[in-house]
Amino acid sequence: MTRRTALTPSPQPIRQPFLSRDRKGVGQPRPQAITSSCLLLVCLATFASAAPKALLFGKLWDGAGKVTNNAIVVVDGGRITQVSTSKSGIPRNAEWIDLRRFSALPGLIDAHTHITYYWEPKLGKTPLSQKIHPAAKVHLAAENARLTLSSGVTTIRNLHAAADTDIAVRDLIDHGFFPGPRLFTAGQGLSAKTPADMEALVKQRIKAGHPWIKIFASKGGFDSVDTEQTVPFEAMQAAVEAAHAVGHKVAIHSYGPSGVRDAARAGADSIEHGIDIDDETLRLMAQRKIYWVPTIDHNRYYMDARHEYGFTDEAMANLRQYVEKNLETARRAVKAGVKLVMGSDAVYTMFGQNTRELEWFVKAGLTPEEALHTATTNAAAMLGVPEQLGRIAPGTFADIIAVEGEPWKDIQAVTERVRWVMKDGEVVFRR
Ligand SMILES: [Zn+2]
Numbered sequence: 001m002t003r004r005t006a007l008t009p010s011p012q013p014i015r016q017p018f019l020s021r022d023r024k025g026v027g028q029p030r031p032q033a034i035t036s037s038c039l040l041l042v043c044l045a046t047f048a049s050a051a052p053k054a055l056l057f058g059k060l061w062d063g064a065g066k067v068t069n070n071a072i073v074v075v076d077g078g079r080i081t082q083v084s085t086s087k088s089g090i091p092r093n094a095e096w097i098d099l100r101r102f103s104a105l106p107g108l109i110d111a112h113t114h115i116t117y118y119w120e121p122k123l124g125k126t127p128l129s130q131k132i133h134p135a136a137k138v139h140l141a142a143e144n145a146r147l148t149l150s151s152g153v154t155t156i157r158n159l160h161a162a163a164d165t166d167i168a169v170r171d172l173i174d175h176g177f178f179p180g181p182r183l184f185t186a187g188q189g190l191s192a193k194t195p196a197d198m199e200a201l202v203k204q205r206i207k208a209g210h211p212w213i214k215i216f217a218s219k220g221g222f223d224s225v226d227t228e229q230t231v232p233f234e235a236m237q238a239a240v241e242a243a244h245a246v247g248h249k250v251a252i253h254s255y256g257p258s259g260v261r262d263a264a265r266a267g268a269d270s271i272e273h274g275i276d277i278d279d280e281t282l283r284l285m286a287q288r289k290i291y292w293v294p295t296i297d298h299n300r301y302y303m304d305a306r307h308e309y310g311f312t313d314e315a316m317a318n319l320r321q322y323v324e325k326n327l328e329t330a331r332r333a334v335k336a337g338v339k340l341v342m343g344s345d346a347v348y349t350m351f352g353q354n355t356r357e358l359e360w361f362v363k364a365g366l367t368p369e370e371a372l373h374t375a376t377t378n379a380a381a382m383l384g385v386p387e388q389l390g391r392i393a394p395g396t397f398a399d400i401i402a403v404e405g406e407p408w409k410d411i412q413a414v415t416e417r418v419r420w421v422m423k424d425g426e427v428v429f430r431r
């Protein structure tokens with residue numbers, strides 16, 4: 001049975017609804033029940049998983065920027081309780097795990113996914129031609145969730161899913177029905193054109209339990225790189241005000257510069273995609289601490305997967321040009337001091353490649369260590385949980401990954417060589 005220490009994404013202060021809407025029979029057994037009613041072997045297994053774990057790493061990057069050699073991390077009850085280099089103070093019943101060949105990093109955060117987009121070739125020749133019931137999508141998302149963990153990502157922000165299927169996926173993961181990352185959800189993205197309509201939809205999403213609001217403020221997606229703005233500034237502003245009034249956050253999608261400019265002026269918490277962003281808007285984003293999730297790598301993925309989607313030569317040329325402009329804009333954003341956050345925009349067969357955006361960030365001028373911050377501390381701050389995620393320190397959630405090499409010097413150590421993943425104190429992946 002799984003332990004329910006899932007960090008439930010929500011406005012400050014963090015709610016933990018899984019502790020209150022407990023499902024009978026699921027959760028940690030009480031010790032008395034264990035000793036009186038179970039067979040010896042079952043007891044041992046239960047106690048083994050309940051015991052604290054002491055993890056030994058050759059090196060550890062803690063998210064705050066410190067690298068420690070021969071680090072020991074103690075994990076108990078889904079939380080990190082101790083980080084040190086000496087064995088003193090480590091619980092005697094701790095289970096030791098030797099990862100001295102590897103470097104530890106905080107579990108990574110992918111700030112832009114579409115976890116319910118799964119391609120089942122039996123149901124459609126291409127990902128976009130298949131017909132799948134929303135309930136089936138929830139089931140199939142388990143495979144995307146597993147692949148996401150294998151890339152070292154232990155938290156995702158999911159921006160757009162129909163019929164609240166993202167909440168269903170989140171709850172099944174949190175209740176231990178299948179392994180997967182923590183989910184910060186947004187439900188279906190909004191594209192209303194009037195302030196009143198937008199406000200009504202924001203309230204619906206919040207009532208459904210989504211911590212984030214996603215707005216589609218421009219065209220653009222898949223093989224289309226159309227930058228035309230579709231939501232006016234006033235509607236964006238109404239959405240941001242309605243969400244912020246009750247402590248919720250807003251992510252605005254815009255492929256083109258005018259939508260990004262209006263999103264920044266409207267006070268979005270994050271802006272997704274974007275090219276040709278003018279310098280004044282970049283300055284405003286830096287000044288207002290609006291996070292930019294450029295998702296450069298998702299068009300690289302579409303180009304690599306062109307045969308699955310059946311993209312035309314013309315679409316390929318457009319995608320290539322968009323990647324170039326996306327990267328050029330990221331270079332200027334870095335110089336302007338805009339905080340970048342790693343978002344893959346993973347859909348269908350992209351899961352498992354969630355972190356390749358980091359290589360683009362290094363090309364855009366970040367050091368490998370700064371790139372790591374975009375998937376740890378920057379992302380945790382954007383989500384409003386800087387004390388809980390994105391760092392390896394006492395009190396944070398026990399989301400830790402082990403990679404071969406030193407990713408703070410060589411980013412490919414994390415994009416290509418993840419060897420072990422722990423989420424919530426449980427080992428969820430080994431390679
Ligand atoms: Zn997206």
